[in-house]
Amino acid sequence: xxxxxxxxxxxxxxxxxxxxxxxxxxxxxxxxxxxxxxxxxxxxxxxxxxxxxxxxxxxxxxxxxxxxxxxxxxxxxxxxxxxxxxxxxxxxxxxxxxxxxxxxxxxxxxxxxxxxxxxxxxxxxxxxxxxxxxxxxxxxxxxxxxxxxxxxxxxxxxxxxxxxxxxxxxxxxxxxxxxxxxxxxxxxxxxxxxxxxxxxxxxxxxxxxxxxxxxxxxxxxxxxxxxxxxxxxxxxxxxxxxxxxxxxxxxxxxxxxxxxxxxxxxxxxxxxxxxxxxxxxxxxxxxxxxxxxx
Ligand code: DGL
Numbered sequence: 001x002x003x004x005x006x007x008x009x010x011x012x013x014x015x016x017x018x019x020x021x022x023x024x025x026x027x028x029x030x031x032x033x034x035x036x037x038x039x040x041x042x043x044x045x046x047x048x049x050x051x052x053x054x055x056x057x058x059x060x061x062x063x064x065x066x067x068x069x070x071x072x073x074x075x076x077x078x079x080x081x082x083x084x085x086x087x088x089x090x091x092x093x094x095x096x097x098x099x100x101x102x103x104x105x106x107x108x109x110x111x112x113x114x115x116x117x118x119x120x121x122x123x124x125x126x127x128x129x130x131x132x133x134x135x136x137x138x139x140x141x142x143x144x145x146x147x148x149x150x151x152x153x154x155x156x157x158x159x160x161x162x163x164x165x166x167x168x169x170x171x172x173x174x175x176x177x178x179x180x181x182x183x184x185x186x187x188x189x190x191x192x193x194x195x196x197x198x199x200x201x202x203x204x205x206x207x208x209x210x211x212x213x214x215x216x217x218x219x220x221x222x223x224x225x226x227x228x229x230x231x232x233x234x235x236x237x238x239x240x241x242x243x244x245x246x247x248x249x250x251x252x253x254x255x256x257x258x259x260x261x262x263x264x265x266x267x268x269x270x271x272x273x274x275x276x277x278x279x280x281x282x283x284x285x286x287x288x289x290x291x292x293x294x
Contacts, residue, residue: 011038016188021035054287060086072097100128116185
């Protein structure tokens with residue numbers, strides 16, 4: 001049973017998960033959120049599975065320590081490396097992850113050719129292999145890891161010539177092979193949808209999975225509420241949505257293992273709103289976290 005007044009915990013290697021937070025704010029404006037950006041370790045994409053898994057576990061523990069009622073792994077790379085492991089390690093916690101949206105893309109494509117943009121670790125993971133096996137349905141998937149794109153987005157360069165060059169290198173060959181749909185398999189990439197659309201044209205559909213993830217979070221919260229109302233212990237005060245549900249006034253609190261000022265400066269651009277940003281430090285083994293005080 002979860003306490004509806006507790007915050008959601010969301011994490012990513014950096015600012016990418018803000019694309020998921022943005023969708024959650026639209027779908028669930030009353031929910032308070034703790035957002036963790038592991039900018040001391042970004043990018044996750046080229047890292048080993050073991051490393052990303054250890055970071056993901058440390059961050060999940062940290063967010064649960066601050067009372068998070070549900071964890072959103074707002075990072076495809078961390079989901080590929082750690083989603084299964086996190087669900088085993090924290091069996092009592094709702095954990096929502098990301099997987100490349102191959103299913104809707106395969107259903108939508110007319111040409112039968114779909115582009116998928118994601119990090120190397122996401123493409124190598126069992127999660128991607130399973131999604132392809134279950135849903136690709138004979139559709140040709142053209143993959144690209146867009147080297148350097150996460151770093152450009154972390155720097156706020158959403159329309160810079162370097163960013164455009166990376167995307168053109170990935171997308172031009174895909175266009176020549178007839179893609180009509182693009183799957184964004186990295187939560188950083190929705191922030192460059194305007195640039196992608198400039199390159200590929202308005203007829204190519206770009207799929208951002210964030211709204212579907214926000215709806216999944218909502219479904220889980222509602223299912224938990226229904227379950228508690230029907231079968232749970234007699235705690236009626238916990239079985240209703242927070243008062244703020246009516247006003248849409250959930251609060252935001254941010255943590256970064258990088259530089260708080262830099263994240264604070266990017267929030268208006270990426271999220272259109274802001275909140276306090278606190279610094280956290282990893283222990284030397286990259287296993288546990290604590291707030292950096294002062
Ligand atoms: N935002 C991430 C993802 O969805 C991670 C990018 C990275 O750190 O390489 O995959």
